[in-house]
Each structure stands twice: as C-alpha cells, then as structure tokens.
Amino acid sequence: MKPFSQYINESHNILSSLNYNPVKKKRIMYLFYDLSKGSINQMPKLSYGVNPEDGVKVTTVLPDGKETDNTATKNDIIMSGTSREKYVIKSAKFPKLYEGSIGGKVYPEQSDRMVALYTGKDSISFTASWGEQMVLKKGDYVVREKDDGGYYRIAKAEFEKTYNPL
DSSP, X not given: OOOHHHHHHHHHHHHHHSOOEEEOBOOOOBEEOOTTTSOGGGOOSSEEEEOOSTTEEEXXXXXXXXXXXXXXXXXXXXXXXXXXXXXXXXXXXXXXXEEEOTTSOEEEOOSOEEEEEOOOSSOEEEXXXXXXXXXXXXXXXXXXXXXXXXEEEEOHHHHHHHBOOO
C-alpha cells in the first residue's frame, strides 16, 4: 500500500500537468436573499446572502453527489448556484469574485480563469485551496487559482451552466 503522501503528490502532479486554458464565467445575475429572514435551505438558485451568525454548517451537494462541507462565519457570503448547491465565500474575497454591491444584483467578475478538462480514466482525490477534500471525476473541470496556485473542481453540468466553453 502506498503512503498517503504519495497519493497527494500523484494528485498534485496530475492536476499540474493538465492543459489549462483561459475561460470567463458567464455573466449570470445573482439576487440577494436575506438570510436573517429565511434559511439556507430556502435559498432559490442563483441567489446569495450574508451569513448572520458564526458556525453555520454548509454542505455543497451537486446532482452527482456531495461535494464539500464548510463552516461559514458571520458575514461570510453563502451562494446558491445553478443547481441550488450552496457554497461559502469569505466576505473579504467576495468583491474580487463578484461585481455589484451586497444587497443588490451581483455578477461574476469577468477576468479569465485558468481551467482544464479532466479526461483521466480514474477519479482522483485532492485537497482544494480552502482545505476540503474533493473528488475529480472524468469529464469534470479543474480551476487553477491565480492567487495561491491551488485547485478546485467544478462538476461538468455546473461548469457548462456557469462558464463559457473552453
């Protein structure tokens, strides 16, 4: 059996060897949802809200299965995506990723993201830049982050709804 560190190195080598290309997110409008008046589970797709309290558990579930678990702190932004999947964005990072003002309509920031299609035959597990384990499956996409060189997965269906084609 291989040591765990060898699996981590193999995953990183696979991710770093993929063919990344610049692609922009689609200019999709997200509407504000007041989380002080309704629950995360009631959020409609393509909405966002400001988390009103510390320690809120947010599980991202996509049509192809569970993605990640996160804990939102007070004032983090909770997003509800195209499949009503929920994910957390730290409040300090939100203005870098979305255009518009909190409380109004916001749109994904329109700079290029470096994205690759994963065509490997085997699924691989890796750690996303925020510390959560992700499973990358054939046909999924990988985003290489500019700031820290980390990676994260976007499931095929969600990628096709939210990004322009590669």
